[in-house]
Amino acid sequence: MKPRFLIVFFKEFRETLRDKRSLWLLAVATLMYPILLGYFLNQQINRATQPEREGIALTVIGADKAPTLMAQLKQKNVTVTALPPTSDDAIETLLRGRKTVAVLRLSDSFTADYAAMRPARIELWYNSASDTDARRRDIDEIVQNYSANIAGARLLAHGVSPATMAPIKLQRYDTGSNAARSAGVIGSILGFLFFPAFICCLSAAVDSTAGERERRSLEVLMSQPAHAWELIVGKWLAAGALSVIGLTITLVLAHAILSWLPLEEIGMSWRVTSSDLALVWLASVPLSLFAAAVQIAIAMNAKSFKEAQSTLSFITFVPMIPGVAVSMLELKTATWMYLVPMLSNQTLLREIAKGEAIGSLPFVLTFASSAIAALAAVAFAAWRMKSERYVLAV
Amino acid sequence: MIEVKEVRKQFGAVQALGGVSFTARDGQITALLGPNGAGKTTLLRCLVGLLQRDHGSIAVDGVDPAVHPIAVRANIGFLTDQFGLYERLSTREYLTYFGELHGMGKQDLAARIGEVSSLLQMDDILERRSKGFSQGQRIKVAMARTLLHRPRHLLLDEPSRGLDVMSTRALRVALAALRNDGCCVIMATHVMQEVSHLCDDVIVIAKGCTVAQGSPQQLCERTGIASLEDAFVSLVGTDEGMLA
Numbered sequence: 030m031k032p033r034f035l036i037v038f039f040k041e042f043r044e045t046l047r048d049k050r051s052l053w054l055l056a057v058a059t060l061m062y063p064i065l066l067g068y069f070l071n072q073q074i075n076r077a078t079q080p081e082r083e084g085i086a087l088t089v090i091g092a093d094k095a096p097t098l099m100a101q102l103k104q105k106n107v108t109v110t111a112l113p114p115t116s117d118d119a120i121e122t123l124l125r126g127r128k129t130v131a132v133l134r135l136s137d138s139f140t141a142d143y144a145a146m147r148p149a150r151i152e153l154w155y156n157s158a159s160d161t162d163a164r165r166r167d168i169d170e171i172v173q174n175y176s177a178n179i180a181g182a183r184l185l186a187h188g189v190s191p192a193t194m195a196p197i198k199l200q201r202y203d204t205g206s207n208a209a210r211s212a213g214v215i216g217s218i219l220g221f222l223f224f225p226a227f228i229c230c231l232s233a234a235v236d237s238t239a240g241e242r243e244r245r246s247l248e249v250l251m252s253q254p255a256h257a258w259e260l261i262v263g264k265w266l267a268a269g270a271l272s273v274i275g276l277t278i279t280l281v282l283a284h285a286i287l288s289w290l291p292l293e294e295i296g297m298s299w300r301v302t303s304s305d306l307a308l309v310w311l312a313s314v315p316l317s318l319f320a321a322a323v324q325i326a327i328a329m330n331a332k333s334f335k336e337a338q339s340t341l342s343f344i345t346f347v348p349m350i351p352g353v354a355v356s357m358l359e360l361k362t363a364t365w366m367y368l369v370p371m372l373s374n375q376t377l378l379r380e381i382a383k384g385e386a387i388g389s390l391p392f393v394l395t396f397a398s399s400a401i402a403a404l405a406a407v408a409f410a411a412w413r414m415k416s417e418r419y420v421l422a423v
Numbered sequence: 424m425i426e427v428k429e430v431r432k433q434f435g436a437v438q439a440l441g442g443v444s445f446t447a448r449d450g451q452i453t454a455l456l457g458p459n460g461a462g463k464t465t466l467l468r469c470l471v472g473l474l475q476r477d478h479g480s481i482a483v484d485g486v487d488p489a490v491h492p493i494a495v496r497a498n499i500g501f502l503t504d505q506f507g508l509y510e511r512l513s514t515r516e517y518l519t520y521f522g523e524l525h526g527m528g529k530q531d532l533a534a535r536i537g538e539v540s541s542l543l544q545m546d547d548i549l550e551r552r553s554k555g556f557s558q559g560q561r562i563k564v565a566m567a568r569t570l571l572h573r574p575r576h577l578l579l580d581e582p583s584r585g586l587d588v589m590s591t592r593a594l595r596v597a598l599a600a601l602r603n604d605g606c607c608v609i610m611a612t613h614v615m616q617e618v619s620h621l622c623d624d625v626i627v628i629a630k631g632c633t634v635a636q637g638s639p640q641q642l643c644e645r646t647g648i649a650s651l652e653d654a655f656v657s658l659v660g661t662d663e664g665m666l667a
Contacts, residue, residue: 030526030528031523033524036520036523037524040509040512040520043512043516044509044511047511048511244507244510245505245506245507246505246506248473248507249506249565249568250507252496252499252501252503253496253521254493254496254497254524254525255524256493417474417475420468420473420474421434
């Protein structure tokens with residue numbers, strides 16, 4: 030004979046798979062985050078690597094007045110498009126179209142001023158609302174260098190060393206490694222990777238407890254020859270299974286996307302191997318079961334389906350709090366963090382992503398802390414279901 | 424056989440059962456009559472061990488539901504005042520679920536579903552999901568679930584509500600067949616016609632206490648009133664009878 034909790038499990042699982050609403054929720058919760066994440070990171074990478082590949086598109090008005098500058102721009106991989114004199118409005122329209130990073134306009138008196146050694150005016154038109162700031166700064170720098178070169182040549186002609194112009198030399202050293210620089214960003218990415226564990230089981234947990242009670246079929250079920258714990262365990266495993274499925278999809282998809290993207294281009298790295306991920310996944314299975322157990326324990330105590338839903342949608346965010354608090358207080362990774370469900374999973378994956386060697390204890394603690402909490406919640410729910418007050422409310 | 428002696432149950436300050444005693448015999452259909460709020464649901468819940476009594480004794484074939492609820496439930500078919508269907512399961516899946524919970528094997532279950540289905544004339548809805556079922560179809564499914572595991576005891580809370588004439592007749596035939604098989608049937612109902620047609624024994628409870636037990640004939644004789652309905656009203660006290 031099949032164990033009764035398995036009978037309940039299969040029935041609840043089958044019923045949930047027939048509920049289109051909860052399947053949609055599952056799909057959205059699991060697929061949306063990794064896909065959005067991949068999309069945004071990909072955008073950033075594109076933006077960072079675009080100038081190298083395509084060069085900087087620059088429009089110059091009055092290009093023939095400064096042939097040396099044009100030559101220097103070309104050397105720096107800037108594609109210059111020359112334009113005849115143009116009105117201010119036309120320049121604005123040009124910038125809004127984003128075909129060009131900036132517009133240089135040499136004033137009409139440029140040649141005369143240059144020859145007379147008066148400051149020769151060059152206008153730099155750009156749109157700070159567009160995301161071309163880095164490339165605009167490159168052009169800025171080229172023009173400044175051009176200016177400094179001319180100044181140097183003029184000083185030299187007067188017998189003064191150009192070094193007079195640079196009393197201080199600033200040398201920059203950046204010691205940040207890719208992994209350390211990405212720790213912050215990756216850390217916040219990881220914060221949400223485990224979130225589907227709490228979302229995916231939500232509708233099954235509410236439906237099989239508060240929902241079943243509201244549809245008045247729970248009394249019938251409780252009058253069957255099955256112990257309260259068998260009913261609760263079956264419902265718990267059904268909700269937990271959905272959560273495990275959701276978490277697995279999210280982790281695998283996010284891992285595939287993060288491994289595939291050339292994160293080094295934006296100063297980040299993802300040093301998690303597939304076997305690392307499998308271990309993290311194994312240590313995180315109890316997190317899904319914990320989520321389902323807590324939601325069932327809370328939902329069955331709610332007075333109505335609606336109350337269960339609204340209470341749980343708040344409570345779903347509670348596990349995120351420790352992670353947010355730790356990153357806000359900038360706490361160093363400590364062993365106690367592996368004892369808090371959700372925080373433990375986030376910490377575990379973050380340490381591995383940083384490339385740290387952590388040993389097996391964090392894995393064991395992460396697994397055990399969620400597993401024990403899950404069993405406690407299930408025991409509470411089963412005890413509650415047996416109580417007279419609960420039967421009366423059925 | 425179900426024997427109930429001096430069962431009392433208190434919820435806070437409310438006395439739900441104040442001393443119920445009766446014996447429901449095998450091979451008989453026993454009607455449970457009482458106005459709304461008389462304590463019928465509480466009594467039935469005590470019989471399946473969902474609620475613990477404060478006082479008295481209950482024996483279902485000699486087994487106390489407070490001590491061995493699982494053993495008692497395995498031998499009871501309980502039709503509650505709610506149908507308890509699952510909209511996303513077909514009738515066959517629904518019956519299979521409860522049959523499995525009772526430990527029935529696959530083949531036995533398939534054969535038995537066929538039996539109860541033809542008994543209750545519900546072959547047409549066997550493969551349909553219960554969403555959109557009529558009241559009559561719902562109670563047939565619930566009744567099929569109650570009979571599925573061949574319980575020796577049946578606790579039926581208003582089994583004929585919502586049934587049309589043909590289905591009511593089918594139900595009566597089914598109940599009579601169960602009686603002939605030697606089952607012990609307790610049926611809570613408000614339909615006096617059904618009681619006089621079908622029931623061998625009547626228990627009248629009011630305000631949580633047994634007021635009378637006997638055959639419909641005996642109750643009429645005891646009150647000296649010819650109609651069972653008037654006899655019932657007189658037994659539970661006029662005011663409450665009017666409310667019911």
